[in-house]
Amino acid sequence: MSKKILFLPKYPRMGASSRLRTYQFLPLWEKAGFEVKVSPFFNEFYLKEKYKGQGVTKSNVLASYLNRFWILLGFWKYDLIWVEKEMFPFFPAWAEWVLSKLGKGYVVDYDDAVFHRYDMARRPVVRKWLGKKIDGVMRHANIVWAGNSYLGNWATKAGAKRVMILPTVIDPERYSIKEYASSNQVVVGWIGSPTTLKYLNEIMPVLEKLSKELGVVIQVVGGNSDWKFDGSLKLIQWTEEGEVSAIQGMDIGVMPLPDDPWEKGKCAYKLIQYMACGLPVVASPVGMNADVVFHGENGFLAKSQEEWYGYLKMLILDRELRREMGGKGFELVKEHYTIERNFEVMVRELRMLNY
Template sequence: MSTKMVAYTRSGKTSPSSNFRILQYLPYIKTKISARKLSSDYLYQHHGKASTIFQKMYWYSLYYLQIQFRLTFYLLMDIINPPRCIIIQRALSPKFVFPWNKALMIFVIKRTKTIIWDFDDDISCSKEITSFENKLLESNADTIVVTGSILKKRLPKNIQSRVKILPTTDGQMVRNDSITLINQRKNSYNKAIELLWLATATSLPFLEKIIDELEKAGEIILAKYQKKLTLHVVCNKPLNYIGKNFFIDNVEWSEQSAHQMMIQSHIGLMPLLDTDFCRAKGGFKLLQYKAAALPSVASAIGINTMYVNDGIDGFLIGKNYPNSWSSAIVHLADNWTRYSIMSENARDNWDNNYSFNNNLEQWKLMLQ
């Protein structure tokens, strides 16, 4: 029997989902798992940055065509040298499938002993996965890994027994001690408050919805505490806005830049809209903030209400909660003792419930 294992991911480390759902664990698993990266980092980045109609036509065409041709090549490799286990991150063939790839997918997936299908968003709701592939994986995946109970409940009842919940977490912060992180932030806390928004460009509209609240917070913090407010936007596209009462620092996302901004910042933000898609999101950014000992301010939507303990390690914003975005930020900016306690609580919550090592052990069990 073959001992070979392969993992199909959208791209390499430039894809946060590929990296933090799958790739970051591979070096720590004894059995070698070959990464099948369906797009190059170069095309993944450029298609994500495309903004004009012409740019989107050009880069999207190259991106999706590369995925199709790489998929053909990889599937043929898996026919010639069959793996024992295939891990599929999100979808093999997003948006559409070449006819011959349909045939290859059916052959390889039905023949492979173990199929693990992992996804961290409602990719059916967003139309990222085709109905053909969705049905194929629902029928043939031995284990389906999702980020939370809301996403699990959206899957058919007859496959619930095969569904496992595994939050997305960030292994970068394991080496950073929470006490050191908090003490480092104390040096800048009395002069400035640094907010962090860490996401991909598709989430920029959520951030834009709270701009007026950030303006209000910046005005209050400067007037009452003589502190400047900065928003670090770590994303594959910039936030095109010039703040009146706060400064915007656009930082292009990379694993390294995200890590640095998490160390440097004081408060993490995660605004969402109340839509079907957002209610099923995995809340990864909140767990990144927790890993970095950052109190967070988040919309009281979906899994956010499970990850943020209001008034304990951050604040939730919604109709059943007392704070607005601006008041929550001001509460975290006006008192170092309160801030440092909430920071410690955030990291403790991550260590106890959502740590990298917890997830790594779960992957080892699934791959036995």
């Protein structure tokens, strides 16, 4: 009889973190003989409102809480409960505590420093009553899957029973190295969402300068259509089907980040995507970026505006350097950052716990 897993992601497939940490693995679970059910907390309507930057419909949010409560009433039907981040946002970890005492418990997955949403919240009441909430969620879990070492170290300090580092990875069937056609116009690209476009503003002066000096095109995938940029700009709407070809249309991939607590929890997925298409990268040395980028080999780590300008200009002017670094990044991803590799780790760990 096949074992049943209840996946409780935060978002439907449209949400990047849930798509990459839960949904892209579902075919592998089913192929391995597991029966899976997926119940996201929020729905697509909520995500669309969030991406538009408008207020969310309160009745829709309330329905999300009620639906999650209803789903959890049937926990006994499953051999494993797989939680993304937390059961109920902005509620104490009561549900996690109850589940840890009943049935077979749960495992929890993190690809963001969600604990800082509570312990660094603006409202004192949130910091007081929920500041240690995620510590409790981690402590009650049978396994904590952590997207990088910053998240993993936090889980260990919180008293988690078992912590495994699982980076956010790509499906190698979808990605291939780009063709390096001769072109005088170099494209520097970024991929993300409207909520993360703010990070690109960190290096906007550098990008504008390079665009004017060297005729570079800046390609933004998944940003806001009204993003202001004084230079040659190409905006592409993100789609799951078109993201790979959009990245392959770039020559250099960038991932700027401020050195702040929340950003230290980022899992460098943009860089992994760029490398999976054979692009050299330039990134801020924040969080997992410093683990993925081997400075001077598959890209550069830039600490200042001057370094951003210098490293990007070097790559823009040297096509062979781009090809060489891109090839090394491609090999790194094939070896370490694929769904097959992560799946092997997950199955092995679950078997050790008799799931």
